[in-house]
Amino acid sequence: MSSTAETTDRDAPTPDENVIKSVLSSDTARLWWWRLAFGAAVLVFWELTSGRLYSSFWFSKPSAIAQSLYESFTSGQLISDVAITLRAAVLGYGFGAVLGVVLGFVIAELRTVAKVLNPYILAVYGIPRIALAPLFIVWFGIGITSKIMLAALMTFFLTFFNTFTGVGQIDDDLVNVARVLDAGRLTILRKVVLPAASPWIIAGLRIAIPYAIVAAIVGEFIASTAGLGFRIMQSTQLFNTTGTLAGILVIMVLVMIFNLILDRLESYLLRWQPSSERPGGGTQS
Amino acid sequence: MNEQAVIAVEHVEREFSSRGQQVLAVDDVSFDVESGEFFTIVGPSGCGKSTLLNMMVGLLQPTSGRILYKGDAVRGVTGEIGYVTQEDNLFPWRTLRKNVEFGMEVRGVATDEREERAEAIIKRVGLDGFQDRFRHELSGGMRARVNIARTLAWRPDVILMDEPFGPLDVQTRLQLQTLLLDLWREDRATVIFITHDLNEAVTLSDRVLVMTRHPGTVKMVYDVDLERPRDVFSIPTTDTFREVFDPLWDELQTEMREDAEEDSIGL
Ligand SMILES: Nc1ncnc2c1ncn2[C@@H]1O[C@H](COP(=O)(O)OP(=O)(O)O)[C@@H](O)[C@H]1O
Ligand SMILES: [Mg+2]
Numbered sequence: 311m312s313s314t315a316e317t318t319d320r321d322a323p324t325p326d327e328n329v330i331k332s333v334l335s336s337d338t339a340r341l342w343w344w345r346l347a348f349g350a351a352v353l354v355f356w357e358l359t360s361g362r363l364y365s366s367f368w369f370s371k372p373s374a375i376a377q378s379l380y381e382s383f384t385s386g387q388l389i390s391d392v393a394i395t396l397r398a399a400v401l402g403y404g405f406g407a408v409l410g411v412v413l414g415f416v417i418a419e420l421r422t423v424a425k426v427l428n429p430y431i432l433a434v435y436g437i438p439r440i441a442l443a444p445l446f447i448v449w450f451g452i453g454i455t456s457k458i459m460l461a462a463l464m465t466f467f468l469t470f471f472n473t474f475t476g477v478g479q480i481d482d483d484l485v486n487v488a489r490v491l492d493a494g495r496l497t498i499l500r501k502v503v504l505p506a507a508s509p510w511i512i513a514g515l516r517i518a519i520p521y522a523i524v525a526a527i528v529g530e531f532i533a534s535t536a537g538l539g540f541r542i543m544q545s546t547q548l549f550n551t552t553g554t555l556a557g558i559l560v561i562m563v564l565v566m567i568f569n570l571i572l573d574r575l576e577s578y579l580l581r582w583q584p585s586s587e588r589p590g591g592g593t594q595s
Numbered sequence: 596m597n598e599q600a601v602i603a604v605e606h607v608e609r610e611f612s613s614r615g616q617q618v619l620a621v622d623d624v625s626f627d628v629e630s631g632e633f634f635t636i637v638g639p640s641g642c643g644k645s646t647l648l649n650m651m652v653g654l655l656q657p658t659s660g661r662i663l664y665k666g667d668a669v670r671g672v673t674g675e676i677g678y679v680t681q682e683d684n685l686f687p688w689r690t691l692r693k694n695v696e697f698g699m700e701v702r703g704v705a706t707d708e709r710e711e712r713a714e715a716i717i718k719r720v721g722l723d724g725f726q727d728r729f730r731h732e733l734s735g736g737m738r739a740r741v742n743i744a745r746t747l748a749w750r751p752d753v754i755l756m757d758e759p760f761g762p763l764d765v766q767t768r769l770q771l772q773t774l775l776l777d778l779w780r781e782d783r784a785t786v787i788f789i790t791h792d793l794n795e796a797v798t799l800s801d802r803v804l805v806m807t808r809h810p811g812t813v814k815m816v817y818d819v820d821l822e823r824p825r826d827v828f829s830i831p832t833t834d835t836f837r838e839v840f841d842p843l844w845d846e847l848q849t850e851m852r853e854d855a856e857e858d859s860i861g862l
Contacts, residue, residue, distance in 0.1 A: 483680070483682065483684050484684055484686060486654055486672075486684075487680065487684045487686075488697070488701075489654075489672045489674070490652055490654070490672055490674065490676070490677075490678045491674070491697055491698040491701055491745075491749070492674025492675075492698065492701050492702055493674075493697075493701045494701075497701055501697075502686070505686070505688040505689075506688070508688070581729075582687055582688040582689070582690075582729040582730075582731075583687065583688070583729075583731070584731045
């Protein structure tokens with residue numbers, strides 16, 4: 311045993327954290343090296359085989375995509391497309407997330423209401439929500455509103471459902487301990503139920519990100535005059551594979567950036583939790 | 596009725612329905628606990644000890660009979676009684692320090708005083724240096740101590756403790772018994788303590804209630820006439836201790852034996 315102050319507990323965790331950290335970091339470095347190597351290999355293979363094994367008309371090639379991205383970037387069109395799509399996605403996400411978390415929390419807390427509504431919530435959760443997209447264009451027009459509403463809808467369902475489930479999973483013993491310690495109903499909601507449900511809420515917020523972006527883009531596919539989705543649709547209709555793939559690449563990068571931000575936020579907010587217990591976790595690094 | 600009784604348990608019964616069947620867990624239990632007393636309940640596991648405490652604190656209602664707290668029937672949780680539950684039930688999202696502060700925080704104790712009192716009790720239960728750890732970073736024994744500290748920190752004048760020293764090793768157990776007796780004397784609290792360890796019961800208590808095996812009822816209540824202050828390290832070796840311990844052990848061991856016999860028949 312080490313010479314720490316703790317001597318009374320044989321089972322006290324006393325890992326030598328420095329050793330563990332250095333092992334981890336060398337492992338992580340190697341892992342990243344392999345990941346980069348794999349990505350590079352795929353790109354090189356694609357570049358070399360395109361136009362030889364198959365026509366680059368159908369599959370384009372990395373250098374052409376890079377070229378296309380560079381041109382749309384310097385012309386300012388890329389930035390303006392990204393801005394239009396992101397505005398719809400972010401506004402919708404914010405709107406849907408707030409509504410989803412608040413409603414999920416309130417309905418789950420009103421236990422009788424939760425019991426009555428439960429089958430309906432499950433049923434609505436099961437419908438393919440993207441199929442509502444055309445209807446949203448009919449309701450909210452071809453402007454940004456319909457895209458915002460679509461992104462909001464996607465986000466709302468995921469955050470609502472996760473929050474609802476998380477609040478329903480609360481350990482009654484913890485609530486009882488708080489009651490015995492003289493906590494009132496509001497205090498219990500704020501200081502027990504909310505933190506207990508937070509892993510679920512945060513997981514919901516995270517999985518909703520790509521859905522919000524995809525929702526905005528699908529809205530643009532159906533009817534729009536600008537934005538990433540519009541650009542992709544336009545390229546595809548002109549058989550401009552390079553433009554289509556460039557647009558898809560941009561979307562991929564956007565989703566990755568947002569995921570990274572939320573991962574960081576999650577690790578900080580849930581630092582009290584061993585990572586193995588996190589619902590919907592495990593996508594990190 | 597005893598005028599001084601802080602808690603009076605009157606003909607309390609409690610049934611649970613499990614898998615469609617009614618199971619009697621506590622069967623016609625009556626006893627009084629006086630103000631300032633150290634009262635211990637021992638009994639074989641499953642005899643209804645935890646159920647009794649849950650009813651005293653108001654988390655459960657008796658199926659029949661009643662429990663009086665300072666003369667009034669207990670109808671729900673009032674926040675006046677301290678309760679160290681058998682499971683640690685720490686809030687995993689709070690650090691050790693913040694867990695200990697919770698009771699005072701809820702009661703609106705000023706931040707300075709709250710931190711000072713938490714710090715003092717954390718040191719006394721031997722957890723100095725671990726203040727900023729979360730539950731998953733603490734061992735079972737440490738969690739048990741935080742659970743105890745969390746209740747002692749807000750200084751309730753009636754404290755229920757359900758096998759609080761269960762997950763501790765012998766040395767820590769003796770240290771915490773000493774601490775508990777010290778705090779009990781300082782604060783003049785009333786303690787209702789549950790254990791399955793008769794040694795511990797006799798060492799700490801003014802009176803010991805022995806329960807029968809399931810469904811639990813009162814077998815006997817025994818006065819422990821041992822001088823105070825007691826030295827928990829040496830008292831079990833004294834003759835006077837044995838005089839109290841031996842007859843009580845006879846009672847308890849018959850309950851435990853029959854329990855074991857029934858179990859083996861039940862197989
Ligand atoms: N919520 C419950 N539902 C059904 N049965 C219960 C419940 N709580 C306790 N019991 C039963 O009541 C009896 C007493 O339990 P408990 O009070 O925990 O015993 P002890 O604390 O003395 O070990 C046991 O037989 C247990 O199975
Ligand atoms: Mg018990």
